[in-house]
Amino acid sequence: xxxxxxxxxxxxxxxxxxxxxxxxxxxxxxxxxxxxxxxxxxxxxxxxxxxxxxxxxxxxxxxxxxxxxxxxxxxxxxxxxxxxxxxxxxxxxxxxxxxxxxxxxxxxxxxxxxxxxxxxxxxxxxxxxxxxxxxxxxxxxxxxxxxxxxxxxxxxxxxxxxxxxxxxxxxxxxxxxxxxxxxxxxxxxxxxxxxxxxxxxxxxxxxxxxxxxxxxxxxxxxxxxxxxxxxxxxxxxxxxxxxxxxxxxxxxxxxxxxxxxxxxxxxxxxxxxxxxxxxxxxxxxxxxx
Amino acid sequence: xxxxxxxxxxxxxxxxxxxxxxxxxxxxxxxxxxxxxxxxxxxxxxxxxxxxxxxxxxxxxxxxxxxxxxxxxxxxxxxxxxxxxxxxxxxxxxxxxxxxxxxxxxxxxxxxxxxxxxxxxxxxxxxxxxxxxxxxxxxxxxxxxxxxxxxxxxxxxxxxxxxxxxxxxxxxxxxxxxxxxxxxxxxxxxxxxxxxxxxxxxxxxxxxxxxxxxxxxxxxxxxxxxxxxxxxxxxxxxxxxxxxxxxxxxxxxxxxxxxxxxxxxxxxxxxxxxxxxxxx
Numbered sequence: 001x002x003x004x005x006x007x008x009x010x011x012x013x014x015x016x017x018x019x020x021x022x023x024x025x026x027x028x029x030x031x032x033x034x035x036x037x038x039x040x041x042x043x044x045x046x047x048x049x050x051x052x053x054x055x056x057x058x059x060x061x062x063x064x065x066x067x068x069x070x071x072x073x074x075x076x077x078x079x080x081x082x083x084x085x086x087x088x089x090x091x092x093x094x095x096x097x098x099x100x101x102x103x104x105x106x107x108x109x110x111x112x113x114x115x116x117x118x119x120x121x122x123x124x125x126x127x128x129x130x131x132x133x134x135x136x137x138x139x140x141x142x143x144x145x146x147x148x149x150x151x152x153x154x155x156x157x158x159x160x161x162x163x164x165x166x167x168x169x170x171x172x173x174x175x176x177x178x179x180x181x182x183x184x185x186x187x188x189x190x191x192x193x194x195x196x197x198x199x200x201x202x203x204x205x206x207x208x209x210x211x212x213x214x215x216x217x218x219x220x221x222x223x224x225x226x227x228x229x230x231x232x233x234x235x236x237x238x239x240x241x242x243x244x245x246x247x248x249x250x251x252x253x254x255x256x257x258x259x260x261x262x263x264x265x266x267x268x269x270x271x272x273x274x275x276x277x278x279x280x281x282x283x284x285x286x287x288x289x
Numbered sequence: 290x291x292x293x294x295x296x297x298x299x300x301x302x303x304x305x306x307x308x309x310x311x312x313x314x315x316x317x318x319x320x321x322x323x324x325x326x327x328x329x330x331x332x333x334x335x336x337x338x339x340x341x342x343x344x345x346x347x348x349x350x351x352x353x354x355x356x357x358x359x360x361x362x363x364x365x366x367x368x369x370x371x372x373x374x375x376x377x378x379x380x381x382x383x384x385x386x387x388x389x390x391x392x393x394x395x396x397x398x399x400x401x402x403x404x405x406x407x408x409x410x411x412x413x414x415x416x417x418x419x420x421x422x423x424x425x426x427x428x429x430x431x432x433x434x435x436x437x438x439x440x441x442x443x444x445x446x447x448x449x450x451x452x453x454x455x456x457x458x459x460x461x462x463x464x465x466x467x468x469x470x471x472x473x474x475x476x477x478x479x480x481x482x483x484x485x486x487x488x489x490x491x492x493x494x495x496x497x498x499x500x501x502x503x504x505x506x507x508x509x510x511x512x513x514x515x516x517x518x519x520x521x522x523x524x525x526x527x528x529x530x531x532x533x534x535x536x537x538x539x540x541x542x543x544x545x546x547x548x549x550x551x552x553x554x555x556x557x558x559x560x561x562x563x564x565x566x567x568x569x
Contacts, residue, residue: 115532117540155530156437162530190471191496191530193503215472222474225504259398259436262443 002283003233005276006035006063006243008210011268014251015041018050025054027269032276035061037243038099041069043091048098055099063208063241064096066106073111074133075126075160082133089137089148097144102240104141105149105182105208107158108134109170112258115159126160131173138176149182149208154190156259162191164198171205180207184245185224189214195225199232206238210245211279217246217264218271220278230282244275291514291562293555294319294346296491296526299546301538305329306337315552319346321524324372324388326379334383345383346522347430347489348376350390358392358414359400359407359441366410373418373429381425387489387522388422389463390415391432393439396532400440407441412454419457430463430489431455435471437532444472445479452486461488464514465526470495470505477509480517487519491526492558499527499550501557511561525554 009016012024016039028036036055040046055062066072066089074085085108092104109130118126138148152167161167167181181202185195192198199206213222220226247260248268265271295317297308309320320343322329338344352358356369376388392411400407415429422429431452433442442448448462462483466476473479480487492510494503514523527550529537537543 117531117533117536120541156435156532159532189495189504193496193498195504213474214470215474217474223470223476259440 003239004034004061004241005279006037006061006241007031007033007272007275008037008065008243008245009039010245010247010251011272014248015045017042017045018047019045021050021054022057025058025060028272029058029060031272032280033060035063035241035243037063037065037241037245039065039067040092040095041067043088043095046095048095051099062099062101063243064092064099064101064104066092066104066108068107068110068112070111073114074108075110075130082129086133086137089133090140093137093141093144093146096146101146103147103149103207105151105210107151107153107161108137108148109150110158110160112153112157115156118159123159127170127173130160131170134170134179135174135176138174138179142176142178147178147180147207149180151182151184151210152187152191154187157187162187164188164192164202168202168205180205182208182210184210184212185219185229186212186214186216189224196228196232199229200236203236206233206236206240208240209233209238209242211242211275212244212246213264215264216260218274218278219244220274226282230286234286242279244272244279246271291523291558292318292346292521293558294321294522294524295551295554296321296323296349296524298323298349299527299538299543299550301542303547305334309337309341309343311548311551313341313343315555317343317555319344319522321347321349321522322383322385324348324350324376324379326375329379331379331382345380345385347387347524348380348385348389349526350376350388352391352394354394354397357394357397359402359410360394361401366414370414370417373414374421377418377422377425377427377429380427385427387428387430388418389432389489390418390429390460391434391439391442393441395434395438398437398440404441408451411441412451415451415455415460416457419455419460423457423459427459428488429460431460432463432465432489432491433468433472434465435468438468443468445469445483449483449486461486463487463489463491465491465493466505466507466510467491467493467495467497467526476505477513480510480513484517487514487517487521489521489524490514490519491524492554493525493527496530497528499525499553499557501553502550507558507561508565511558512565515565523558525550527554
C-alpha cells in the first residue's frame with residue numbers, strides 16, 4: 001500500500017514561518033512529496049491562512065508537529081509551567097484543525113532534552129502529570145477532530161518515554177481514544193530490541209510515523225532494517241503519513257537536545273531528494289512482491 | 290582466538306573482588322577496570338585476580354569536567370593528561386594492556402573553543418600520554434562517543450584521522466558498537482577502515498544491553514574484527530538505558546547487568562565466532 005510521504009520543515013527553515021511557507025511548499029511539491037510537516041517552533045510566526053494558501057497552491061497536505069523546548073514542559077513540577085505547556089499544545093491543536101492536519105505529533109510529555117536521574121516516586125509523579133496534561137489537551141483535540149501522536153525519544157533526549165511499551169502506558173494513562181503514538185525510526189534504532197515487534201506491539205495505536213536513518217541521515221543510507229519496519233507497518237494496516245525528519249544544523253528550539261554536530265547529508269536538499277527516491281523504491285518493491 | 294573481558298563499571302558499587310569472581314565463573318579471561326587509581330588497591334586487585342586465574346585487561350578512563358583534555362582552562366587540561374598518565378601507570382602495575390582515551394568530558398556537547406584549537410590540544414595530549422604509554426608497554430585506545438556524549442570525535446573516520454595525526458605506535462582506535470550503531474552507516478565497514486589501528490573493542494547491543502538483547506547483527510562485525518588481524522581484547526561495556534548511567538548504577542543499581550548480561554554477552558559472542566569459523 002502506498003502511504004502519503006511528507007517532509008519535515010526542520011529540514012527547510014528553523015524556526016519555520018509564514019514567510020517561508022510558499023517557497024518551502026513549492027520545493028517540497030517539486031520533490032514529489034505529498035505533504036509538509038510543519039514544526040511549530042514559534043507559534044507567533046505561523047498562521048493557518050498562510051499555510052492553507054501555500055498548501056492549496058501546491059496541492060500538498062499539511063501535518064503539524066510540536067517542538068517542546070524548555071518553556072513547554074507538560075510534566076514540570078510547577079503547575080504554572082505545566083499550564084504553559086498545555087497552552088502551547090492547544091495552540092498546535094487549533095492550528096492542526098485549521099490546516100486539516102489529522103494530528104498533532106511530537107514528544108509532548110516533557111521538555112525535550114530533560115534526562116535526569118529520578119527516584120521511582122518522582123518518576124511516577126512526572127508520568128501522572130504528563131498523563132493529566134495530555135488528557136486535557138486530548139479533550140480539546142477531540143472537539144476539533146484532531147488526534148495526538150506521542151513520540152518516544154531515545155534515552156539521551158528524555159527520561160520519561162523511550163519505548164513503544166512505555167508510550168502505550170502513557171496512552172492508556174490518559175484514558176483517551178484519540179491519543180496514540182508517533183514512531184520514529186531514529187529513536188527506535190537505539191531503544192527497541194526489535195523494530196518490527198515494536199511496530200506490532202503499537203498496533204492500532206500507531207497514529208503517525210517519522211523516518212530517518214540510524215545517524216539521522218537519509219533513509220536507506222545506514223543500517224535501519226527498512227524492509228522489516230515497513231513490512232510490520234503493512235501487517236498492522238497502517239495507512240497514515242510517513243514523514244522524513246532530520247534537522248538543519250541551525251535548529252533553534254531543541255538544538256541541544258538533538259545534538260546534531262555534523263551534516264548527515266551533502267545538503268538538506270540532497271537528503272530530501274534521496275529520501276523520497278528511497279521510500280518510493282521501497283513502496284515499488286513491496287507492490288511487486 | 291579472542292580473549293574476553295567485561296567492564297566492571299556495570300557492576301556499580303559492588304566490591305571489585307565479587308565482580309572478578311563472577312567473570313571467572315562465566316569463563317572470561319580478563320577484567321576491565323574503571324580508571325580510578327586513587328580508589329583502587331593494586332595489591333588487593335592482583336590477589337583477587339590471582340585467586341580466580343584472571344588478568345587485568347584494560348582500564349577505561351572517566352572524563353569529567355575536572356578532567357577535560359580540551360578544557361579552555363590549562364590547569365584542567367594538565368589535570369586530565371596527568372589523570373590518563375596515572376591510568377597508564379595503574380595499567381602497568383596491574384599488567385593491563387590498554388587505557389582508553391576520549392578528548393572531552395563525558396556528556397559535554399558544547400565546545401569551549403574553536404574546533405581547530407581543541408583538536409590541537411587533543412593531539413598534543415594524546416602524544417604525551419602515548420609516549421608515556423609506549424615507555425610502559427601499554428597502548429592507548431581513542432574512543433569515539435555518540436553525539437549525545439561528545440561533539441569532537443563521534444565516528445571511526447574522525448578517530449582514524451586523529452590517531453594518524455598523533456602518529457605514535459602506542460596510540461590506536463577503539464570500536465564501541467553502541468556508539469557506532471548511532472553514528473556509523475555500516476559498523477563492520479568502519480572497523481575495516483580502522484584496520485591495524487584497532488586497539489580495543491567494546492561490544493554492546495543497539496540498546497547498550499548484552500549482545501543478543503538488541504538488534505545489531507554481530508556476525509559481520511566479528512568477521513571484520515577478525516579480518517583486520519585484531520588480537521586484542523573483546524570487552525563489553527553494557528550500561529543502563531539512561532542519560533545518567535552512573536546515577537542508575539550507583540543508586541538502585543541494574544541487577545540484570547550482573548549475572549544475566551555477564552553470562553549472555555560472552556555466550557552470544559562465542560556462538561557467533563564459532564559459527565563464523567564453521568562457515569570459513
